[in-house]
Amino acid sequence: MAGAAPILETRDLTIRFGGHVAVDGVSCAFERGTLTAIVGPNGAGKTTYFNLISGQLRASAGAVLLKGAPITRLAAPARARLGLGRAFQLTNLFxxxxxxxxxxxxxxxxxxxxxxxxxxxxxxxxxxxxxxxxxxxxxxxxxxxxxxxxxxxxxxxxxxxxxxxxxEPDIFMFDEPTAGMSVDEVPVILDLIEAIKREGDKTVLLVEHKMDVVRRLADRVIVLHNGALVADGEPAAVVASPIVQEAYLGIRTAP
Amino acid sequence: MRRGAGRRPLDWLLSGDRPGGRVLSLLLLAVLLGLAFAPFLFPGTRPLGVAARICIFIVLAASYDIMLGYTGIASFAHTMFFGMGAYGVAIALAKLPVGWDAVLLGAAAGVALAALVAILIGLLSLRVRAIFFSMITLAVASFALILATELRDLTGGEDGLTFSVPRLLTPGFRLAAEPVLGVRLDGRLVTYYLIFVLSLALFLAMLRIVNSPFGRVLQAIRENEFRAEALGYRTLVYRTLAGALSAALAALAGAMMALLLRYNGPAVTLSFDVMVDILLMVVIGGMGTLYGPVLGAVVLVMAEYYLQPAMAALSRSLAGWPVLPVLFHPDRWLLWLGVLFVLIVYFFPAGIVGSLRRQAR
Known part of the structure; x- marks a missing residue:
């Protein structure tokens, strides 16, 4: 981890809607050239976390750093021009x-x-x-x-x-890119994400529900649950960990 | 659009934005030819005035469409900008020695003021949403109307300003001693062609603006402002620039109106009746295409001028029938104008141009 600053970092990133804490003190650094999958149950705050990074929402507390510089106070257009590219979960076209x-x-x-x-x-x-x-x-x-x-x-x-x-962003943010796609269409998108990854210098953040997709593409998986980061590591290890089994897959493991 | 089509001169003039559809193209061609040869086709002072008004309202309604149809912003301050251009020329010609320098100075001042106020309104609306923006423009426009009526020394108040125009534009001026094709080449003719050529140039310029990369961003804002921001467009800048451009063009239309009438007052260029007319022209003609306001302006100006006499003739011919002559009495013209609008909006919800384009497809 030592050496150059991570290309993207969130520090204690928090947003509250009234009394509800949607993203709760998430600190996480993303290295250049890596693909990180963000998983978690519905309502865990994954899309909200994305919105805080790409600027559609402003943080209540904490900071977002791009290439070491804080961008927390910048609006979405400015962040886009700095190289944060965002694809949306709900179809969002002209x-x-x-x-x-x-x-x-x-x-x-x-x-x-x-x-x-x-x-x-x-x-x-x-x-x-x-x-x-x-x-x-x-x-x-x-x-x-x-x-x-x-x-x-x-x-x-x-x-x-x-x-x-x-x-042509430095950081690609995909929010469930294959949701609602037919089985034969999915590989087009997955191959494409893999091709972006193979370019080497592009960083990809991927919100994804399908575990086979996560295993195939991700270098690293982070898990959000109730707005908090609860697990972080290699895909195989994270998916197998008790906290994910319980929080994400809803399987209660014996104590 | 076909590849390579952009190289032909007509496409350069129209910025690649063909009307689309044979009926629509023929209609627009008829309007163009009718306006280009209006003094010869429809001799007389009154038809020439109507033709000049059509030219001016084409510019005014098209400039409004840049806001409403292309960017998706409903402003009610468009007549205010129209009035600023008209008052600029009127005040300059009333207070300064009459000449072209006064005309240019007045028009430039009107255009600059209009653009400045539009920018201020745009920046004021930094965070307010659509409906509040409309309310703000309504308030500012009312304020401008009151200001123009109250500042009697400068604007002539309710009575407005009557002024002289450069000699070239006066009815007494003769370009040639002999009439050509039965038409006297006087200052009225010069005024008309000045307005016609300026309007045509401004219309083509607007066509270029809406088909430029900038124009595409305006459409993107109309379609999905949130997404446009996510692509990196500072939509506030684009909206404000669109507003300033639209305001400046409206002011130029106002300057032409002042030169045409040799008079300007609040009722002519600032009243909300004019605002309603502009809205109707854009909606009836078709929003989001500049060809819509062309047809809308023709229909509306013609209706305002010729519906009353047409009804008088109809009423006379129906004499002897029960009720009908009363129903079609010329005094009821506003009623029938209203009926006409309701029918058009009902049967052509996408405007005349929208419907014709769909038919052509």
Whole structure:
């Protein structure tokens, strides 16, 4: 662990909604080039933890550090520009724009050309080409001109991933990327996440329910329960540990 | 859109945003030709005034659509910006020596003030949500209306300002001694073509803006502001810039209105009747496409000017029938205008352009 600062770190990260503590003093560091799975039962605070990291929610206490610098007070757009890329659990697209446009908006955000109001967006072939490449990676190229709202649920999930690819972030945050996908679609996304991981310098945070997915992809697993971090370690060890068996899988182990 | 289509000059002019659909294209072409040759097709002072109004309201309604249809922001302060441009020109021409420098100075001051106020409103609305933003714009617009009526020394109060325009634009000015195609080449004609060319240029500029990378971000904000932020767009900046652009364009429309009427007062450019007109133009024509406000402006301005005489003729021809002549008496024109709007909104919920595009598909 010694040496360079972790690429992302949360220190005593806490958020309260009224009297309810949704994320409770979570301290965790994420090393560059690793894939960490975040597991826990429904309502454990996984998505809320994600929202605190990517800036959709502001912490009540604690800090988020990106490459050693605190970003706790930055808004979501600023964090996105610093390299935190987020894909959402609930489909979160631009419904009446077409598929290509959805991705092109992400390419454009990355390229920083959003304030250009004099050139024709349709003539920026460079932006469109990059968007098309991202669509090809999730096998959505042939649906490029359909409106996002017209896509099947599985295709919308793929589009969500394509948007994240187009942002070219340092840190990929996937929130149950394969939820609701058909069996034959799931491998496309898993292979893609594996490919991102194999690039070596990308850091991936993955909220996932399916244990086989976690075992296949994760270098490390952390467990959230009632907003607190209750286990952290190698996938095999964490999944087998009594606290996970009880907290996550709901199996009561003998004392 | 087909690949390579963007290289043709027409696509450059329209920024790749073709109307879509043959009926719609023909309608728009008819509007363009009708306005381009209005003085020759519809001779007379009154039709020329109507045509000029249509041009101005196309710019005004289209600039409003950038806010409402593209960015998804409902502002009720659009007439205020319209009024700022009109008052800028009116005050400059009423208080300064009449000349083009006064026109330009007045228009520039109006545009700058409109953009500045729009930016302030945008920043004020930092954290307020849609409905509160609308309320704020309503309050600011009411305040501007009261201010314009109270600052009598500057604005002429309720009576407004009557002023002279540069000689080139006066009815007495003659471009040529002889009429061409039966039309006198006077200052009214020059005024009309000044307004027509400016409106066309401003419309094409707006078409470029909404089809630029910036315009795409505005649409993204309309569709899902939360997601746009997650992509890294500071949506407040984009919304504020869209507001400032829209306000500046409305002020330019106001400046043209002042030059056309050689008069400006609160009822002409600041009243909420004008705001309702703009809203109807955008909704009836079709939101989220700039071609909608074009048709909306044509329909509304024409209805306001020609429904009354048309009803008078109808009422006369129905003389002898029971009830009907009373029902179609010209005094009932507002009633029928209302019926017309309800029918249009009912049968064309996506506006005229939206419906025509769906049919073409």
């Amino acid at each position: 419904p009446n724009l077409n598929v290509l446009e959805n991705v092109r908006l992400a390419v454009q955000a990355r390229a920083g050309t959003g304030l250009d109001f004099l050139s024709m967006a349709a003539r920026r072939r460079d932006l469109a080409a990059r968007a098309e490449a991202c669509l090809a990676r999730v096998r959505l190229a042939e649906r490029a001109h359909a409106s996002a709202a017209a896509l099947s649920h599985g295709d919308q999930r793929k589009l969500e991933v394509a948007i994240l690819l187009a942002l």
